[in-house]
Amino acid sequence: MNKLRGRAYKFGDDINTDLIISGKYKFSTLDMKELAKHLLEDIDPAFSQKIKPGKSFIVAGRNFGCGSSREQAPLAIKESEICAVVAKSFARIFYRNCINVGLPVIECDTDGIEEGDCLEVSLEKGTLRNETKEVEEKISSLPQVMIDIISEGGLVEYFRKRGGFKLEP
Amino acid sequence: MGKTIAEKILGSHSGKEAQAGEIVVAQVDFAFAQDGTAPLAIESFRKMGGKEVFHRDKVAFVIDHNSPSSKPGVSSLHRLMREFSREKGFPLYDITEGICHQVMVERLPVSAGGLLVGADSHTSTYGALNCLSIGVGSTDLAASLISGRLWFKVPETLKVILNGKLSPGVYSKDVILYLIGQLGAEGANYKSIEFEGSIVDNLSMEARFTICNMVAEMGAESGIMNVDEKTLEWMRKYNPSASHPQPVRADDDANYENILEYDLSSLEPQVAKPHRVDNVVPVSEVAGLRIDQAFLGTCTNGRLEDLRIAARLLEGREVHPEVRFIVVPASRQVSLEAMKEGVIGLLIRAGAAVLNPGCGPCVGTHAGVPADGEVVLSTANRNFKGRMGNPNASIYLASPTTVAASAVKGEITDGRELQ
Numbered sequence A: 001m002n003k004l005r006g007r008a009y010k011f012g013d014d015i016n017t018d019l020i021i022s023g024k025y026k027f028s029t030l031d032m033k034e035l036a037k038h039l040l041e042d043i044d045p046a047f048s049q050k051i052k053p054g055k056s057f058i059v060a061g062r063n064f065g066c067g068s069s070r071e072q073a074p075l076a077i078k079e080s081e082i083c084a085v086v087a088k089s090f091a092r093i094f095y096r097n098c099i100n101v102g103l104p105v106i107e108c109d110t111d112g113i114e115e116g117d118c119l120e121v122s123l124e125k126g127t128l129r130n131e132t133k134e135v136e137e138k139i140s141s142l143p144q145v146m147i148d149i150i151s152e153g154g155l156v157e158y159f160r161k162r163g164g165f166k167l168e169p
Numbered sequence B: 001m002g003k004t005i006a007e008k009i010l011g012s013h014s015g016k017e018a019q020a021g022e023i024v025v026a027q028v029d030f031a032f033a034q035d036g037t038a039p040l041a042i043e044s045f046r047k048m049g050g051k052e053v054f055h056r057d058k059v060a061f062v063i064d065h066n067s068p069s070s071k072p073g074v075s076s077l078h079r080l081m082r083e084f085s086r087e088k089g090f091p092l093y094d095i096t097e098g099i100c101h102q103v104m105v106e107r108l109p110v111s112a113g114g115l116l117v118g119a120d121s122h123t124s125t126y127g128a129l130n131c132l133s134i135g136v137g138s139t140d141l142a143a144s145l146i147s148g149r150l151w152f153k154v155p156e157t158l159k160v161i162l163n164g165k166l167s168p169g170v171y172s173k174d175v176i177l178y179l180i181g182q183l184g185a186e187g188a189n190y191k192s193i194e195f196e197g198s199i200v201d202n203l204s205m206e207a208r209f210t211i212c213n214m215v216a217e218m219g220a221e222s223g224i225m226n227v228d229e230k231t232l233e234w235m236r237k238y239n240p241s242a243s244h245p246q247p248v249r250a251d252d253d254a255n256y257e258n259i260l261e262y263d264l265s266s267l268e269p270q271v272a273k274p275h276r277v278d279n280v281v282p283v284s285e286v287a288g289l290r291i292d293q294a295f296l297g298t299c300t301n302g303r304l305e306d307l308r309i310a311a312r313l314l315e316g317r318e319v320h321p322e323v324r325f326i327v328v329p330a331s332r333q334v335s336l337e338a339m340k341e342g343v344i345g346l347l348i349r350a351g352a353a354v355l356n357p358g359c360g361p362c363v364g365t366h367a368g369v370p371a372d373g374e375v376v377l378s379t380a381n382r383n384f385k386g387r388m389g390n391p392n393a394s395i396y397l398a399s400p401t402t403v404a405a406s407a408v409k410g411e412i413t414d415g416r417e418l419q
Ligand code: SF4
Pocket: B064, B065, B099, B100, B101, B120, B122, B298, B299, B300, B358, B359, B362, B363, B380, B381
């Protein structure tokens, strides 16, 4: 997987899945492009227009993605071409769902990152570089099964190629 | 080294010595999804190349979140679910049946010691039946539908011992709200919680479901309880066809991440304030706050016992003229029993609007959306901003007694005053 590079959009603690994508949209469509238009709109109505596809990170505090099991939340983020979500910690189901849809999730201390900072992440090296602040951080590494799923582009591809779960190669 | 319940169940289902922190691939005994998660699961199932589901009796869909459908887009997703279940030959519980978690505890073909996954975050509910039940997303569910297997990180376990005796008018909802307030929204993230103690022993099964249901609000992967005579009785009544219960207990020398002990004899009724479930205070701190809508229902508190409590309180009283009181039985079974007992009649006579079984206003998809600036007092498990369909409304969470009493008084009220 290549390096991820882009600007930080900063959010607080406990951003729940209802805020990421409201229940009123997720029940009526499987069209992720449509859902992506409403990404995080209850916090920032203009968010989906602000971000640059492929060049933006969502950066948050603790417990990002808490709440419901809706996979529409990480899918809407992925559809918006957010490079990765960086947070101090993630809620359990959201974290699994991100891996399963192939959206990189990065756990590290985010206090030093400010809105607009330019970040560069290398999943291979396990580093996050804040170019604006000129600091580099180690990010926690993932278990092999998660790396395998992300590098296939998500659980769907993983399953299609391997026909099931294989813990050992 | 001894093992926790979660380690034992994941061990027996993966054929490995499962220890906290390890990754295992385990065989699941049951997998289900609801209308918010099933459509994506179907899409993933097809993209993964799935042909049949792993076992027709071990899979189910439930239409409960937006039921009956509120608009054409929803209707076509419901149709997709119906067609898929018919094609694959497994049951779909349609708009008449109620909330997935209640439908399942009434019909679960899984017994104590089982492992199940549900594409819904409150799948933890079945822990009260000594099952390890884990909420997952749609693609995880699709993988389990195809293979009957899923990978799990064996969770650390937190043991919570609840000592003492609840005073009259204090319920399991108050207990779990209090714990969430103590531990915080992230206090049990990725963990399994084992509940024990005299308070748990004295609770009915319905009240135990309420506790296991809400462990999700602390981020827990599961909440689980031991089997006793009440558990066995519930299983005999509701799932006699389930295989013989094989209760799983933790070893005495099991390795816990932490053991927390509380004496709750002096606990007051609790209320979670907007917009966080862990923003919990004793009811006395918010008593007197005017409410616009009261809601009794959901997979947390829409069971027969909850409806009975409200009906008893409303007998000979009326819902406050400026309050809309919405009641939604959790399942068809609950509805029928509540009708037989006259509970529904009492509620309607007192001025409640009783809806069809299902999630109702809980998740803001259809019925009962509050107006800007309105205050809702609800028995649900979440009060997030926007949860009920309007980010400009405020949601408070409490027990059925507190909600019913407040519906009468038109303001947040300690239910013990009216008993
Ligand atoms: S009642 Fe509410 S919390 Fe329970 S399953 Fe339905 S939407 Fe989810």
